[in-house]
Amino acid sequence: MEPVSILLAFGAIAVYATRRAKQISKKARAETLPELLAATTVDDGATVQVLAVHVLNSSLNRQLLGNRLKVRVKYGDPGVSIHCDTAEAVASAPAPSPAARYVFRLHRDQSEHHVEANFGTTCIFHGQRYTENLLRFQVMKHGLLGRTVARAELRVSALNMLSTWSEYKVQLEGTSLRGSRILGQLDIALETRVMRKLELRQYLSVLGAQQQQEAFLMGILPVTEGEVTQDEASSSADDEAIVKGQYITAPPKVRRFPGCISHLGGAWMANGFMAINNGDIKPTDRDNFDPKDNEHGPNLYTCCEQYIKPLTKRAGSMSWALMRHPEGLRCELFITHGWIEGMFEFLDKVLNSWPMGKTAAYVCMLSYPQNLDVSSMIRNPRESPFAICLESASHLLVIPNKHISIYSRLWCVYEAWLACQMGKVLAKMSDDEGGHIMWALPAALGLAVFSKLVVCCDTRPAIEPWWYPRFPFFGLANMLGTFACGFLSAAMLKEFMGGCRYHPIQWKTNLQAALTVTLTLFFFGSEADRSQAIQDRGEALQLSKGFTSVRDADCSDPTDAENIKHETRCDMTLIDEAIMVLQAAGMSTCDLRLAAARGVNVTGAGFISFSNLCVSFGIWLTLQVSVLTLPVEDPGITIAWIIVSLLQLAIYVAFFLRAHRDQRAFAASVSAKDIDRLKDGQEKMNILAADMSTTSAELAERETMRTTMSAQSPWHPTLIATATVAAAKPPPDAGFDSADYKRAQESTIGLLSLLDMVLQDMQDEMVKGTKEDAQDQVQYDKDRFTLKEKFDAQEAAKIATENELAELMKKTAETESHKDAASADKDAANQ
Known part of the structure; x- marks a missing residue:
């Protein structure tokens, strides 16, 4: 740990020293031209002196032939200078005449500067009031580091002492183990101007100057006098x-x-x-x-x-x-x-x-x-x-815009009609094209990093106190992501390994790693698709806002409206259909319009599904791992498999890049067709289970049946590749005998046909189970109806009995009352 701590300490010191040096240099550096034009404290009528450095042609050593070069122009003393990078130019040899070629053969050893590079760029700096101006030029190669191959310096007098236009030829020197040597010549022209700040800003705008960090950059334009x-x-x-x-x-x-x-x-x-x-x-x-x-x-x-x-x-x-x-x-x-x-x-x-x-x-x-x-x-x-x-x-x-549909304007309708007549591609423009990918990538990386932290918490509890309490939602997301990835990886691996007990442990480890990559790619693609779907929905709403039909579009000029409607009077319905395709598919091409006219649902047909592409690449990667890690005696089969696989991937990528956008979307959907087919049986089971109203005991019984069927059907598309190498005999140290390998070979060769049979059997079993459940439900309903009839009859008999009892009690009461009346009459007579 001590060497690591020392390295980290030195790295921190170096970073601090670099930042401090930049801060000091920035304070000492003069005000740049972009800062001056953006400053609000300087009045627009103030005069500004500018220095334009025109980097023209260069003659270089032949060793630089074919290299992409640029020139970095530095204005000022070292440490406080400002710089500007020119456009890149390719060093090429000019086509010589026959006489020049003959002279070159005679004096080949004496010729060094045969390569030319025309930069043709102007760097515009804020002129400084130096008594002597230092300009340094660095010829740099194209690349991330930008290695300097030649240098030159030019010292000129104060700008107010210079003429309006001055030309110079400076020698380029390069360094090597044998010391400094001349590598070529660079043609430079200096131009000074004094103008007002507002005029300078307008001229830079008209000439299309590009703002760099410390100067302005523009191409050298020919100046023509006149109006x-x-x-x-x-x-x-x-x-x-x-x-x-x-x-x-x-x-x-x-x-x-x-x-x-x-x-x-x-x-x-x-x-x-x-x-x-x-x-x-x-x-x-x-x-x-x-x-x-x-x-x-x-x-x-x-x-x-x-x-x-x-x-x-x-x-x-x-x-x-x-x-x-x-x-x-x-x-x-x-x-x-x-x-x-x-x-x-x-x-x-x-x-x-x-x-x-x-x-x-x-x-x-x-x-x-x-x-x-x-x-x-x-x-x-x-x-x-x-x-x-x-x-x-x-x-x-x-x-599109957030205010109203552009197809409420008649001119936009006419442009859409004309584009359809010419067979052009209609496409929506987005304010965040590709942004969903840039959002999904950090999200996926963040999930992976924090998932690793969650796993590490089992053995490194020291990192818990600062991030778990402070980011509870992150912790929850990380734990759920880790659990989901681990669960899915384990479940898929268990299904994969159902019939592969004869393969070594290394095969399982590599396959698990490939599946983890596949799942990560899938999460990344799904997040990109989700972000893209939200954005596309908003744009479709913008296109349809206030739009009813192209017949209702208006125009500010009545004459233009009459001319346009006269020309498009027979095709209003076709324009409506083209706009509907644009709203639904995200673009409108001849193929998509033809498909929509034939009744095809083209919703989202112009959008590329990144999740399909990621899963397809993950399955391709899993196939490579499952095949290349199998023990094969003949290496020629493995080499042939690698060549065929890479060729297949290269052809797919080449056709994908050359295809149109709607064709790319179709290719992305087709690439996941096999995966969707394998999922079809599971989806049908889920749909059937959701549609039926059954008891918990019946659902548990159906789940047990499905688990048993999955255990009895271990086939998976990743094992298809093993058919190509199953003919080879196993090496002596493979860990299993020839009889076992022969059984694995026989099972693998029949995989393509058995896969469809297994899926069909699963669907038939589910349909059969559904029918039996339906029959049981009908029988239950019949029994329930019979019991209800019996219960109603018993209730009716009970009510009749109660009525009879009430009548009997009523008669008894009447008899008792008659008896009482007779007794009373008798007593009265006796008295």
Whole structure:
């Protein structure tokens, strides 16, 4: 324990020293540009001096060929410097001419710098008032540690003494066992500017600069002098921009649209957050949002009027997308929304649900020039720019909102109809895509860790006092989780081992470990499915809020409403069905719409069941353990099994990743089909037991019968794999004789057919027992009815007897009264 304590003590001291050094360095470090722009104590009219470091090309040693490199730019003296990392570039060799290749063969030993890397990145720092400015450059390899392969330094005079643009070529030096040596050359350009704080913030926003921790990063853009104008004669579908009469067009091979934004086009949201803090976006009577609300924010109507329009008007009244990407982007996604959603709500759903591999999307708010006459561009809906973009896109992404269904807007209905006509995929966008997985993983890990603590409490009671009393609910959850996992593992292991008494003890231990992993994966997948189901239900409610039919959708422009309804007049029912599929399945594809039209229940068909995937992988793992731990004399069979199993897993994963989302969901369901089939007999028994009204004695008798049947049927799918290795003879030290192994071999070979027979017999026995119980119930009812009739007859006879007795007593009383009267008359006569 002493060495461990010493190591822990030194580790704690090192962590404290590192944190203290960072705190001291932060106090001594100058104010960074992001801190200056975010500071409220500095007026927007204050002047700011910035230093732009343009990292251009580099010529490197050939040993770095093929490596992914980046340059870390440090500004300031060591210990108090601020830094910025450039974009990554791949070191590649330029294609030489035939003459250059000939010279290279002659002077191969004399040539060192044959690799080029074009970083093309600009780092923007807050200029400091140093008498001498130190810039350090580190060329680093891609990776977690980011190993430095070359360094360079550049010392320049004070910024106010520098020219507006200065270019430098610095030598890159590398270190090795033989000392320092020249590894290449790096081209650097320095640019200084002085501007007002508000103008600087706007320019960084327009140029799409990305904020790092201590500086801003952006790609090097060509500067064109002049203004952007609009030519009315060129208002075609290509929306070509004119810069002083010169058209900026895309190559003819790739269709590009100036109305599309990239994945980083959501940067306007981050700038909008700054605009809210600065008061550029203010609450109105129609949108009285809370400026401190970071969850929803102002709606897109307000953002467009107070932020998008003023900003794009200063840039020549172009669209936001054209301002950011003058060359245009290939439209791959089409986003439909209702404009009433909040800015941050829109941003969360777009960024969290952005499909992998897609780079550009169409958003009407950012893609149309909002300061121009938009109605003239969409007068003919089928030939409008958004219809052309939708034709190029592969997905129509739907953004629900908490206020009202977007399909109460006629334009959203038309976009859904057009997407169905073009065979596009309709998918909902979520504000927490994948969040259920990130929530389920810590939950599963926490359950496992605390379950181990519960188990350890039997031998290490010293840990009880601090966590049991303080977290009683955690303790209860841990104990229940430990009990459930242990109980299920033991129960499944007992069922597995029912017919495997000939296998070694090691086989049982490995199989138990595999089952524990399977159960853990199942709990993890189930928690992810539960979280996903809650979220999907909320989104479906948002889509259906206030929605009755697409026939009731409205439009602010009567002319647009008439044109849209005229074009979709025959397909209103089909649009309703497509939206219903989207609400039920989470997405709407051609296959899902066809299945729904044929009467298939597509509820949840677009969602991947993680529990099915986890259980399927767990069963696959259990199969590997059950087979690979069996004693086999010929190793070739084991090697063949490993190759086939890994190939099967690789093919499944490859097809799963290449499939569409609805196909993935179907594959996840099919992967657990065998498991569901094995559970079918148990589920039927539970359903039958719940439907019948029986006494406790009959239920106990049925449970005893089921336990006996399970003991007589030890077959399980994990033993299927043993059929592949059953033909091999056991080694001499296996622990059992050949006769026993032959019996195990015969039982294993007939497993596939006997499994269905056993399940069928179980179902038949249960059905037979149910029929016998029903017959007994009928006989009981008959006997009860007969006894009731006898009892009623006895009651009637009793009542008749009592009536007769009453009549007799009445007659007796009358006789006695007559006797008394006669006696009285006689006495009177005698007197």
